[in-house]
Amino acid sequence: MPALVLIGAQWGDEGKGKATDQLGGSVDYVVKFNGGNNAGHTVVIGDETYALHLLPSGILSPGCTPVIGNGVVVDLSVLFQEIDDLEARGFSCERLVISADAHLIASYNRTLDRVAERFLGNRRIGTTGRGIGPTYADKMNRIGIRVQDLFDENILRQKVEGALDLKNQLLVKVYNRNAVTVDAVVEELLSYVDRLRPMVVDSALLLNAALDRGETVLLEGGQATLLDVDHGTYPFVTSSSATAGGACTGSGIPPGRVDKVIAVIKAYTTRVGEGPFPTELHAADGEKLRADGGEYGTTTGRPRRCGWYDAVIARYAARINGVTDFVLTKLDVLTGWESIPVCVAYEVDGKRLEDMPMTQTEFHHAVPVYEYFDGWTEDISRARTFGDLPKNAQDYVRALEQMSGARFSSIGVGPDREQTLELHALL
Numbered sequence: 001m002p003a004l005v006l007i008g009a010q011w012g013d014e015g016k017g018k019a020t021d022q023l024g025g026s027v028d029y030v031v032k033f034n035g036g037n038n039a040g041h042t043v044v045i046g047d048e049t050y051a052l053h054l055l056p057s058g059i060l061s062p063g064c065t066p067v068i069g070n071g072v073v074v075d076l077s078v079l080f081q082e083i084d085d086l087e088a089r090g091f092s093c094e095r096l097v098i099s100a101d102a103h104l105i106a107s108y109n110r111t112l113d114r115v116a117e118r119f120l121g122n123r124r125i126g127t128t129g130r131g132i133g134p135t136y137a138d139k140m141n142r143i144g145i146r147v148q149d150l151f152d153e154n155i156l157r158q159k160v161e162g163a164l165d166l167k168n169q170l171l172v173k174v175y176n177r178n179a180v181t182v183d184a185v186v187e188e189l190l191s192y193v194d195r196l197r198p199m200v201v202d203s204a205l206l207l208n209a210a211l212d213r214g215e216t217v218l219l220e221g222g223q224a225t226l227l228d229v230d231h232g233t234y235p236f237v238t239s240s241s242a243t244a245g246g247a248c249t250g251s252g253i254p255p256g257r258v259d260k261v262i263a264v265i266k267a268y269t270t271r272v273g274e275g276p277f278p279t280e281l282h283a284a285d286g287e288k289l290r291a292d293g294g295e296y297g298t299t300t301g302r303p304r305r306c307g308w309y310d311a312v313i314a315r316y317a318a319r320i321n322g323v324t325d326f327v328l329t330k331l332d333v334l335t336g337w338e339s340i341p342v343c344v345a346y347e348v349d350g351k352r353l354e355d356m357p358m359t360q361t362e363f364h365h366a367v368p369v370y371e372y373f374d375g376w377t378e379d380i381s382r383a384r385t386f387g388d389l390p391k392n393a394q395d396y397v398r399a400l401e402q403m404s405g406a407r408f409s410s411i412g413v414g415p416d417r418e419q420t421l422e423l424h425a426l427l
């Protein structure tokens, strides 16, 4: 079995962690290919809840090897804290491997992320403040620090010096902060090297060799299609490639080896941070969705903005990612609504659009065109087959599937592993 990609279709927090964890038991490798500890994936196993940030969700499946790919940005203090926390709860992280090419989040980039946001005022992105944007900017600017640099102190020192030449100007002259010393940065990074060394591998070599042997690799995306730096609602995006294309560049697995693209999509829509969101609900309805869905950020605890399902976004995600299967999540959260609106198209400046508009300005002006579906009141959290769902819930799912551009292969009716209805096998 070749490689599978699993990504988010909307603005993140679709339930990718649960979906990855479910597949984790049947795959050999789970690879995180983009982002860093801006991600927050919640996995519920029985009475226990695990919040994962930097670690691939496959870490909870004893049979699979979790991989932090070259496309990820790694904050070493967060990495080891997460490992320690999981090990204290009885999960071994011994299998974890990390790409030598992954970039490191240095302390000055955490600082710069936060002060830059403050500086932007009402033009801020609403980042997670974890240093993600500045670290990817350094990567593109060719002044980044990579995992492998820790193995050569001379090179590390030179690189940190080069980065700080620029960063200290910014910190001191633009943002009125203290300068950072090369020694302090080098010392902090090197304090992790002994613990890190045994985990570091050529992950592209490892993964391609695994595929040659017929093993299965799941590439797990952080963030989501509309947060992708190229295909998302720029500039209100993250700084990495969160779409299926990013799975290849972020892991070193070529496109021809990818067999399936699974997109996780919520039965409604949420977004954290700033930026346009056509189906957003502002008053009591939005608060009800937030309360019923527990829509508070796993990483920052911020309340998530909530709105109705947007089929224009689903079709866009299907197209950009080449989605073969959708995993629909949180259908249970919609229980109790008399009527459920679904956005089937946009009206932009008096014209009906079935697809995402070309420009960001038009997207800001997009007014949802809604179709209304009859709701249901029955508790569906114990449903285990599609047939267990009330007819109105079945009709809602089938209608979404019909307008979303790929088949629905699984439906979530609760956070637990068990609370899943399988329509088509994903593996």
Ligand code: GDP
Pocket: 008, 012, 013, 014, 015, 016, 017, 018, 039, 040, 041, 042, 043, 044, 293, 298, 328, 329, 330, 331, 332, 333, 411, 412, 413, 414, 415
């Ligand atoms: P991710 O970032 O895509 O992994 O998603 P998050 O973990 O940030 O947010 C999804 C939340 O929904 C988590 O708290 C999950 O435990 C929960 N969840 C996932 N699937 C379902 C579902 O089908 N129903 C309900 N009620 N909760 C779900």
Ligand code: IMO
Pocket: 008, 011, 012, 013, 014, 038, 039, 040, 041, 125, 126, 127, 128, 129, 130, 131, 132, 133, 221, 222, 223, 224, 227, 236, 237, 238, 239, 271, 272, 273, 274, 298
């Ligand atoms: P998961 O993997 C939801 C959002 C932030 C902000 C923007 C840029 O859990 O789905 P960044 O810190 O990345 O520079 O912030 O992206 N964002 C997320 N929103 N889920 C996430 O990850 C996110 N990761 C980043 O809120 O709007």
Ligand code: MG
Pocket: 012, 013, 014, 039, 040, 041, 042, 298
């Ligand atoms: Mg999340």
